[in-house]
Amino acid sequence: MKQLLYSLLLKLLHLLFTCAELVYGAVQRLMWQFSRVPVTPPLADICANGRQLAKRPEHLGVILVEKDICWQTLADIILWSTAYGIHYVSLYDRSGRVRAGAEQQLRPHLERRRRALFGAVPCTVSLVEGGAEPGPTANGHSGDGGGQYHVSVALLWEPDGVGDMVAAARRLCSEVASGARRADSIDRHMFGEQLRAAAAWPDPALAIKLGPVRALLGYLPWQLRLTEVLDAPPRRPLLYRDFHRLLTAYGGIQQRMGT
Template sequence: MASRRIRRPEDSMPPADREKLVTSRLPPTEPTQKSALRAFLSHRFHYGVLLLFHFFYSIYLRLRLIYHTLANKTYSMVYYHHRTPELIKRDVQNLARLPGHLSVALELENGDKVAGLDTLIDDMAEIVAWCASAGIFTLSVYEKTGILKGYVSASHRAASQRLNAYFGKNRPSLRIRVPHSAAYTDGGEYDGEADMEVIFISEEDGREALVDLTKTLCEMRQRGKINPEDVSVDLVDTELTDSGFTEPDLLILFSPYVKLSGYPPWQIRLTEIFHVQDNDGVGYHVFLRALHRFAKTEFRFGR
């Protein structure tokens, strides 16, 4: 049975009228003057809102910077140590606890390498004296490039002179150590005990330690000395600790924001990290505030 074709009204229209009908139903090919004006005003409105947001946000940042600068200056004047161990000890004597192992992250300043290295060593020596005065005798100093590792002797000499300026003849003995290397004390290598231990670490220590441990575990597995189920977090932690760098209790960043810069990740799984907003540079007020924050921190260890 033949289907019956349904005739539509436009079928009987002349071609010219049909073309006009189709054209009227299509979107305009060119914006009208009204739509162009609407788009222009919409763009200007959103642009103005964005400028207004940036204006108020920049005011907020400047006010925050002024507030933190004044607060840091006030804190520095009130708690200035005058290179006196007794004053530093008094600043921390009422704290509930102190970190047994403190770590700090320092940065090599861009520009003149010699001047940047001198500043880096000077900051390290000052922090060593603060730690010894506060009763913290294990300090790890992180610097991304590892440049301090090439100047262990100069670093030890600078830190010893700074300790002598603080303590006089009663200064604690100092040992500087680099992972996988012999320790350095007065005059050369030394493997015995010292009152103060400083460890120089860099970005490569975390990466190389994990790579070496992975290779060792793979070789032991191939020789049948270890099973996959024997590899655990405790095993990895023990092996990495035996490499010469234990996990710090507190990590102080002297940057204005949290920037780890490649700090070995495994060693700071449970470490308290502290920084002062808008601060830029090593200062005793940051060191002291970090110790106060650490004393108030409640450690749950995943519970």
């Protein structure tokens, strides 16, 4: 009888500890969930924050060096950039996962997040691959919460970097060999015009790196001379306040440099 009571008592204690662990885990998950996904500010507030920046890039680059892609983070960065008046965003990952998943993964997140942020306010996002020409910029994306917003998004991967430079050099060499171009007429400006991924796009003034790897993994090398690279916090999805801090930090750096 005594042994049976001891056995029942141990089972009861085990049950109580198990329940306590489950409750504690649930509470921790809820606290983490609410702390990492706060409500994004209204569109008018985001636009106002953008106007207060000391300087904002015309072209924002995003470099993915993480194992798993957070599509919500990419969608949010694109739409927040649009509200800030940034007209060009490029997404770079070495293996081309973003390009491959643009329609099935990125598009649905963009549409869902667009409805949540912009509501009935017109906002269009043009996705283009590598060196494709961006679509015409829509009128009225003044960053004041009214009119129409438009952003062109380039989907880049490793061949758009070093591979594009090699292809451009081959084209110029072929033209020189055929007599269509003089060798002494080639300069860095002409070479830049040959780069498909740079066509009609300004160089990215700021690039946000997503992921813990301390490398750029083949990011377009000719653009890095003008690009400030900042690391995003490791949490995913990225919080709006973190995005704003990165843009604020970029503005502060440009002010100190006197540019």
